[in-house]
Amino acid sequence: MDIYKKYGHQLPFLFKVLSVNKPLSIQVHPDKSLAGQLFKTRPEHYPDSNHKPEMAIALTPFTGLAYFRPHDEIINFAKRYQQLGDLIGIDLLAEYESANENDRAECLKKCFVKLLKEPQEIIADKIKSLLEMAANDNGDNDLKIFSEIASEYPGDVGSFAYFFLNHVKLEPGQALFIDVNQPHCYLSGDCVEIMACSDNVIRAGLTPKYKDVDLLCETMTYKPKSIDEIILKPTLKDPFTCLYSPSVDEFAIEKIEIDGNQSKTLEYRFEGLHSASLLIIIECGSARINPTVKLKKSNIYFIPPGLNYVVTEIEGKFLAFRAFIRQ
Secondary structure, three states, X not given: OOHHHHHOOOOOEEEEEEEEOOOOOEEEOOOHHHHHHHHHHOOOOOOOOOOOOEEEEEOOOEEEEEXXXXXXXXXXXXXXXXXXXXXXXXXXXXXXXXXXHHHHHHHHHHHHHHHHOOOHHHHHHHHHHHHHHHXXXXXXXXXXXXXHHHHHOOOOHHHHXXXXXXXXXXXXXXXXXXXXXXXXXXXXXXXXEEEEOOOOOEEEEOOOOOOOHHHHHHHOOOOOOOHHHHEEOOEEEEOOEEEEOOOOOOOEEEEXXXXXXXXXXXXXXXXOOOOOEEEEEEEEEEEEEOOXXXXXXXXXXXXXXXXXXXXXXXXXXXXXXXXXXXX
């Protein structure tokens, strides 16, 4: 791939540290085809023509909602909680449960669309009823999480997304990749996040920002996945380096982690890459790179393509993430 010809002087990704202390919006990001159409027709809400796949690597215990749960989990929630079953409706729930695997995706879509388009007063009443149940049942963890979400956005239909989307719990170092057209919502924790450069977000709940429910309903891919399928497993490159490389062209990340007990006698080599890269330092007592630049915690460094750098004089634990264009 000719990176310069494809991207010019711009890095095609946004790389940052994200700290989530309350649920973010229920959202999807459109694919390139839809993004182009939306940019032409509704640029006030969709300000560019690019897609926005993204990846989060946990720095602390991190939770979120992502991709639709397996069908049977959703059906069981609707049977277990009458409030959710009432919103879906007896007939539609029966159709969903009895459908063969090929038809269940369409049934899932019908259920989710019906939920999102219920009148606000009905949604608020069902949420209130579930919160009352939760207050009287400390042992129901699902109701507990639902209540935590609902308390941040009173009466918001987005709270019910918990019963439709996988509740993902990441430990530090685990990663979640969100492809285009996939519903998601980060709930809590700190992470390193990377995404293709775009501001296109289609929202449907848990936000005071612009919501586009009809578009979200038509955009999503109604294909359930298990949690194991959506947690991105890194590749170990060497004893100190893990590579997170999802199936997109714009980005990949290396995590460099050196234990404080090993750091004093160790030199770490950043190999020259085919693209420029960004280095975020998360933890660092002291270190130098080549050897004039002192690396500091919380700083971000630009590394030109094709050049090798050696980190020396490492003291204390060293944790950093290097983002670059995937080849």
